[in-house]
Structure formats: C-alpha cells, structure tokens
Amino acid sequence: MIRVQAVAPDSLGAALELTPGTELLAVNGRPLEDFLDWEFLAADEQFVLRARLPSGEEIEYDVERPEGLPMGVVLEPPRIRRCANHCDFCFVDGNPQGMRQALYIRDDDYRLSFRYGNFATLTNLKPWDLERIVQYRLSPLYVSVHATDPVVRRWLLRNPEAPDVIPQLRWFVERGIVFHTQVVLVPGINDASQLVRSLTELYSLGPGVLSVSVVPVALTEFSKHALVRQPTREECRAALATVDDFAARAVADRGVPWCYGADDLYLQADLPLPPAEWYGEFEQRENGVGSVRYLQTRIQAARIEPDAWRDKRIGIVTGAAMGPLMPQVVSDLTATTGAHFEILALENSLFGPSVTTAGLLPGKAVLAALRDRSDLDLALLPAESVNDDLLFMDDMEAHELAAQLSMPIKLSYDFADALVAEGVGV
Numbered sequence: 001m002i003r004v005q006a007v008a009p010d011s012l013g014a015a016l017e018l019t020p021g022t023e024l025l026a027v028n029g030r031p032l033e034d035f036l037d038w039e040f041l042a043a044d045e046q047f048v049l050r051a052r053l054p055s056g057e058e059i060e061y062d063v064e065r066p067e068g069l070p071m072g073v074v075l076e077p078p079r080i081r082r083c084a085n086h087c088d089f090c091f092v093d094g095n096p097q098g099m100r101q102a103l104y105i106r107d108d109d110y111r112l113s114f115r116y117g118n119f120a121t122l123t124n125l126k127p128w129d130l131e132r133i134v135q136y137r138l139s140p141l142y143v144s145v146h147a148t149d150p151v152v153r154r155w156l157l158r159n160p161e162a163p164d165v166i167p168q169l170r171w172f173v174e175r176g177i178v179f180h181t182q183v184v185l186v187p188g189i190n191d192a193s194q195l196v197r198s199l200t201e202l203y204s205l206g207p208g209v210l211s212v213s214v215v216p217v218a219l220t221e222f223s224k225h226a227l228v229r230q231p232t233r234e235e236c237r238a239a240l241a242t243v244d245d246f247a248a249r250a251v252a253d254r255g256v257p258w259c260y261g262a263d264d265l266y267l268q269a270d271l272p273l274p275p276a277e278w279y280g281e282f283e284q285r286e287n288g289v290g291s292v293r294y295l296q297t298r299i300q301a302a303r304i305e306p307d308a309w310r311d312k313r314i315g316i317v318t319g320a321a322m323g324p325l326m327p328q329v330v331s332d333l334t335a336t337t338g339a340h341f342e343i344l345a346l347e348n349s350l351f352g353p354s355v356t357t358a359g360l361l362p363g364k365a366v367l368a369a370l371r372d373r374s375d376l377d378l379a380l381l382p383a384e385s386v387n388d389d390l391l392f393m394d395d396m397e398a399h400e401l402a403a404q405l406s407m408p409i410k411l412s413y414d415f416a417d418a419l420v421a422e423g424v425g426v
C-alpha cells in the first residue's frame with residue numbers, strides 16, 4: 001500500500017480528487033507495494049485505479065491519461081529496505097549512542113539504487129525482487145561489490161548469507177540489467193591481489209558492468225578502529241596503480257577507462273586527479289568519482305560576473321558524500337567570484353546517514369542547518385533534492401523553506417548555474 005502525500009493543482013490527480021492521505025491500493029487489479037509499482041503500472045494511457053480515501057471509502061477510477069500528462073501525485077517517502085549486513089566500516093554502526101532513531105537506519109535498497117544512484121549490495125533480495133528488477137528493467141543499478149571472492153565479501157559485509165556476487169550479476173546481465181559498481185577499499189582485506197581478482201572478474205562480465213570505482217574506506221571517530229583502518233598513502237598509491245592497469249586495458253579494449261579511482265583515493269595518495277576528459281559522462285560523480293573535475297569544468301565554462309558576488313558570504317548545502325571534496329571546488333569558486341563560501345555537508349535526517357547523496361536531502365534538514373544563520377548573503381541548495389513541483393523528499397516546498405530563512409536561496413546543480421545572472425532561483 002502506498003499513500004498520497006500531495007497532489008499538484010491542475011493535474012490529473014487533482015481532477016480525480018485524490019487528496020493527501022488517499023491510499024493507492026491497486027492498478028488493474030494488481031496491488032501496489034511501493035512507488036515503483038505506481039510509476040510502472042500507472043504509466044499506461046488507460047488503467048483502473050482502486051484507492052481508499054481518507055474517509056475510508058474505497059473507489060475505483062477508470063483513468064484515461066492523455067500521453068505525457070503527469071498524474072501530479074507525490075507519494076509519501078517509501079519505507080527504506082534495511083541492510084542485512086554488518087560491515088566493520090559501516091559509519092551508521094559507528095554513530096554514537098543516544099542520537100535520534102533515523103541516524104541508526106542502515107539502508108540497502110535496490111529501488112533507491114535505480115532511482116537515485118544509491119549503492120546497494122543486493123544481499124537482501126527476495127525472489128520477487130529479482131523478478132521485478134528484470135520486469136521493470138531497473139537498470140542501471142549501483143552495486144557495492146567490495147570483493148568478488150565470496151569468502152572475502154562475506155567477511156567484509158559480515159554476512160555469511162551474502163550471495164556470490166559474480167553469478168548474481170551475471171544472472172542479471174544475461175537479462176539485460178547493467179551495473180555501475182564500487183569497491184570500498186579496506187586495507188589488508190580486499191586490496192592488493194584481492195583487488196586484482198575483483199577487477200578481473202568484474203571485467204569478465206563484459207559491457208554489463210559499465211564502470212567500477214575504487215573508494216577508500218571512510219571512518220569516523222566512532223568506527224570500529226580495532227577491526228578496520230584507513231589505507232595509508234602507499235596503499236592508496238598501490239590501489240591506484242592497479243586501477244590504472246585496468247583502465248589502460250579497458251581504454252584499449254573498450255575505448256573508456258571503465259575503472260576509476262575515487263577523488264578521495266587520489267587525495268589520500270597525494271596524487272593529482274586525472275583530467276576532466278578521463279571521466280567521460282561522470283557517471284559516478286555522485287559517488288565522489290570525478291566530482292571535483294565535473295564541478296570545476298562547469299565553473300570554468302560559466303560566464304560568472306565576478307563583481308556580482310565579490311565579498312558575499314555564500315553557504316553551499318550538500319550531502320555528506322561531497323563534504324570532504326568540496327574545498328577543491330570552493331577554491332575555484334572563490335577565485336572566480338571573490339565571494340566567501342562555506343560548505344554545509346548535511347546528514348540525511350529522513351533516511352539516515354547512510355544516504356549521503358545531496359539529491360535525497362529532506363527540506364527539514366536544510367531548514368535546521370540554515371534557520372539560525374543570519375550571516376549568509378545567499379545559500380545554494382542542491383537542485384536535485386527537489387522535484388518538478390519544488391518539493392523536497394519530505395514534502396517541504398522550496399518556497400516554504402525560503403520563507404523561513406533570512407537569506408535568499410538558489411537551487412543549483414553545479415554552482416555555476418546559480419551564480420550566473422540568470423541562475424535558477426527560488
């Protein structure tokens with residue numbers, strides 16, 4: 001069952017008199033489990049929708065939907081699939097006691113992987129999930145592989161039930177599903193020869209694995225330091241040498257590097273980042289792979305009027321994933337504009353801290369970070385965190401947020417769009 005949270009005015013949903021609180025029960029007799037069912041089953045031009053109004057009355061609608069007309073229905077946020085693993089490096093487990101409940105949620109949800117590029121391990125899939133991934137063509141999916149040796153992967157995930165990932169991925173690839181993958185590098189466990197094995201086996205799956213990134217494990221002060229440690233500079237360099245070997249082979253075979261080191265891996269190895277062209281379409285930039293080069297490219301290409309922002313104080317709201325990488329980008333922004341920038345890397349108060357992409361930040365988290373800030377002249381918010389109706393994941397509307405803040409806000413994909421005169425504003 002899924003429930004309506006908001007309905008856009010002048011939409012088909014409004015014409016049907018769907019109201020917030022309405023439960024959407026079935027389309028063409030097929031029960032609706034989540035937003036994926038709703039989007040795929042209600043995409044037809046004609047369908048029968050069964051719904052239960054907030055009054056308790058059940059209604060069947062014969063919906064005729066002219067091509068391209070959106071339903072205009074915003075659903076309540078989905079219940080997140082919980083993670084079945086217990087990785088030693090999980091920063092959610094690393095949170096101190098006594099924080100609010102959402103901060104302990106460990107998500108592992110293939111639906112968010114498809115929709116938002118959140119990485120999932122695919123260790124909690126039921127047969128029904130396998131079927132709908134193929135049926136709905138949820139592709140590409142973003143998968144945390146970590147190691148292809150089943151024993152090493154189960155050790156890393158602390159999950160003796162974790163399926164053997166290569167046969168699992170192959171099963172999907174044979175059915176047309178493709179993947180972006182990542183290896184979170186844990187020194188002494190999945191680096192060195194294990195990293196070579198993982199990359200070799202992923203490469204052997206052919207074009208079904210679109211890319212693999214190697215990301216150094218990130219620990220907090222609360223992580224299990226007795227069990228896992230950060231890689232040293234030399235270990236990061238060794239991993240990058242392996243990445244370079246596979247990338248050279250992939251460039252020769254396939255014309256793309258395929259294997260990428262995360263920006264943070266270069267940072268910790270004390271080596272320069274590859275040029276922007278290396279990253280192609282920057283497909284893993286949300287995972288901190290090529291993010292710095294992507295933003296630098298966008299800033300350089302923009303025609304920002306320098307005097308418009310000189311000495312202004314500008315807050316940049318982003319997700320936790322981008323926090324450590326932002327200083328490199330901000331130095332370019334400062335040089336271009338003469339403004340003073342402050343990075344506000346927020347934890348996700350709706351889905352919990354394992355969801356680190358900026359696009360899933362709820363409006364309430366942004367409000368909490370900016371409400372008491374009277375010292376900022378402008379705040380830049382991630383444009384991907386609102387939908388077409390300017391609603392955040394928690395149904396807060398961008399104008400409603402702006403009305404509670406003392407500084408103006410602008411929605412921005414890459415800063416450059418907001419800092420040129422005609423930037424998207426709220």
Ligand code: SF4
Pocket residue numbers: 083084085086087089090091092093106107108121157354
């Ligand atoms: S790191 Fe990810 S996969 Fe591992 S326990 Fe935490 S949420 Fe689960």
